[in-house]
Amino acid sequence: MIGAIYNNTPSGFFDGYLDQVLVVTRAKAASEILVDASLVCYYSFDANSTYDSGPLGINGSTVNVAAAVGSGRVSDAISFTTPSSYYTFGGLRLLGIDNQPYSISVWIKPTSVSGGTIVHVSKCNNNCGTNWCLAYMGFSSSGQIVIQSWSYLYFGSLISLTGPILSTNVWTHVVNTYSPCNGIRLYLNGTLYSQSTSFTYMSSSAPNYMYLGNFPLIPCVAQANNIILMGQYYGLLDEFRLYSREITASEVMTLANP
Numbered sequence: 063m064i065g066a067i068y069n070n071t072p073s074g075f076f077d078g079y080l081d082q083v084l085v086v087t088r089a090k091a092a093s094e095i096l097v098d099a100s101l102v103c104y105y106s107f108d109a110n111s112t113y114d115s116g117p118l119g120i121n122g123s124t125v126n127v128a129a130a131v132g133s134g135r136v137s138d139a140i141s142f143t144t145p146s147s148y149y150t151f152g153g154l155r156l157l158g159i160d161n162q163p164y165s166i167s168v169w170i171k172p173t174s175v176s177g178g179t180i181v182h183v184s185k186c187n188n189n190c191g192t193n194w195c196l197a198y199m200g201f202s203s204s205g206q207i208v209i210q211s212w213s214y215l216y217f218g219s220l221i222s223l224t225g226p227i228l229s230t231n232v233w234t235h236v237v238n239t240y241s242p243c244n245g246i247r248l249y250l251n252g253t254l255y256s257q258s259t260s261f262t263y264m265s266s267s268a269p270n271y272m273y274l275g276n277f278p279l280i281p282c283v284a285q286a287n288n289i290i291l292m293g294q295y296y297g298l299l300d301e302f303r304l305y306s307r308e309i310t311a312s313e314v315m316t317l318a319n320p
Contacts, residue, residue: 102304103151108138114151116303122151127275130298135169135233136320139300147294148276152187155269156306160214161262163241165305166199167317168274171233171298175205177291180299181238182277185266194266196220197277199238200290201228208289209238211246212264222289223248223256230297235318241308252318254311274299 104116111129112122126147130139140149156162166181177200184195199209207225225248228234237249245258275295301320309317 134300139298142275149274152271165239165309167303169300178295182273197290203291213261252315
């Protein structure tokens with residue numbers, strides 16, 4: 063029985079909300095419990111490309127995205143080959159809270175690095191206008207990998223880290239982490255490449271939507287110093303994970319060596 067104590071008294075009932083109840087017939091390790099508590103979603107893109115293999119079951123949807131069977135960094139991947147292709151999912155409540163830590167981990171194999179949006183976060187999924195949104199990961203016009211976040215500094219400014227020009231047709235593991243103490247950090251293939259100073263993350267104050275490969279709802283809020291050249295990402299994407307915490311350097315190294 064869940065939510066009540068069967069003792070014939072009315073005082074034994076739980077007053078509140080419950081969600082995602084799961085009974086496991088073994089003792090879980092501490093690392094497994096941490097994943098259950100902080101892995102928001104995990105898309106392996108194997109077999110059913112929209113299925114969330116994480117604990118919350120936030121299945122995604124695709125537009126003009128093809129399955130790349132057997133071509134992934136791990137098994138299968140998804141392929142972006144047309145100018146209007148993207149993968150999207152929503153209901154990201156924690157990402158819509160100020161100063162909320164997060165981590166984004168993904169394998170990419172681009173066929174072009176002349177701009178393109180890899181990860182985009184938005185307050186809306188229809189007729190965005192000037193609503194809150196930002197490209198969190200993508201390429202600059204010169205082919206450099208870039209991660210970005212919003213800061214409360216000067217009532218809303220862009221914090222960016224610029225990495226190297228990535229090779230095309232080569233798998234690269236990219237991780238973007240944020241915490242109020244450490245700011246944003248960019249890891250490439252398991253190694254810390256760059257990090258910002260600490261800052262206060264300015265959220266949308268609402269549940270967010272995330273888009274992979276493109277953001278089709280332009281226009282939206284965009285800073286003049288946006289380094290990412292927004293547009294279609296071309297190439298393969300695999301093993302995407304979103305966490306509601308800043309993952310450690312050792313965890314990044316593990317993800318970079320599947």
